[in-house]
Amino acid sequence: MSAITVIGGKASEDLARKLAKKLKASFVSTELRVFPDGESKITISSKPKKGKIIVVNSTYPPVDTNLLQTLSLIAKARQFSNQIICVIPYLGYARQDREFLPGEIVTLSVIAKLLSSAGASKVIVVDMHSMLGLNHFTIPVRNVSAVPELANHLKKMRLKNPLVVSPDLGGKERAKEFAKFYGTDYIALQKQRDRKTGKVQIMTGNLDEVKGRDLVLVDDMISTGGSIIKATQFLKKQKCGKVFVACTHALLIDNADQKIKKSGVSAIISANTIPGSTSVVDVSGVIAKAI
Structure with missing residues (x-):
């Protein structure tokens, strides 16, 4: 077997x-210098060995810089x-995978072209927002799930x-999978989001x-936490017990974690696709298995 870096x-x-530890591969770190104008200068700390190279970097905010x-x-x-296997645990722009309103650019398709032009021969992502997004890639792309680990x-x-709860019907399959690994049942709430203003409303009855x-409220990502807060407030009115949140990617923009806890959530559990206090x-x- 050839060397892996x-x-x-x-x-x-x-x-x-x-x-690297799981693959018994050699690890090369990177040095980063950001200039006053915002430009990044990256230096790799040593020369990779001949063989397969795995580049690991998430593209959470600042998204464009990390990309x-x-x-x-x-x-x-x-x-x-x-x-070159490129592992992007959290792939920014994954939500821009189709033209929702006329004139919108499907940015994910641009990202897919950039990754292959830069030299990636395969891409691995964790819990892609929608499987439709995988169709924009011309090189092999693999989506792996953090759901079994989160459920455990x-x-x-x-x-x-x-009881496992999806905050919307779009996440019903994820909640179903989570419930299966957990060994319990699940439900999905009905939510409506205004495409122009982004305002969220829960449409479910009692x-x-x-x-x-x-x-356990299950989602693929939490950005501002708006959907989770609305769902928690609604569920608390239904006299539920404690509410826990499990998600793969915890972006938690603008102190969203504090706002979520304030709404009545006991704990947020997320994966280490994005480093942070909740990524346990x-x-x-x-x-490693996918590689």
Whole structure:
């Protein structure tokens, strides 16, 4: 078996180190310097060995900066190997996978072209927002799920008669999968979002089945937390027990974690696709398996 080198971008250094350990690969760190005008200058700390190179970097905010750094690392890695697996645990722009309103640009399709032009031969992402997004890639792309790991973590927390809840119908399949790994049942709320203003409304009527039960609200990502807060307020009115939130990508923009806790959520559990205080679930194992 040829040597494997993992290059860890600054946005995912800890996860990249864990992945290198799981793959028994050599690890190359990166040095980053940001100039006063915002330009990034990246230097790899050592020369990768001949063989497969895995570049690991998430593209969470600042999205464009982290994206450009990822592309730069891929291009650098291409100088040493033609086998470049690019692991983007959290892929920014994944929600822009279709034209919702006339004239909108499907930015994900632009990102897919950039990744392959930079030299990636394969891309691995974790819990892509929608499987439709995978169709924009011309190189092999693999989506892996953090759901089994998240469910295992929550299982250890000994919840009271737990019920898995999706904050909207779009996440119904995710909630179903989570409930299957957890070994319980699930429901999905009906939500309406105004495409122009982004305002969220819960359309579901009264729910007797949540009464007295601890709930796990499951989502792929939490940005501002608007949907989670609305769902929690609604569920608390239905006299449920404690509410826990499980998501893969916790962006938590503008102190969203504090706002979510204020609405009545006991704890937020997320994966380490985005580093932060809630990212207690490690996905290096599922990524290593996919590689």
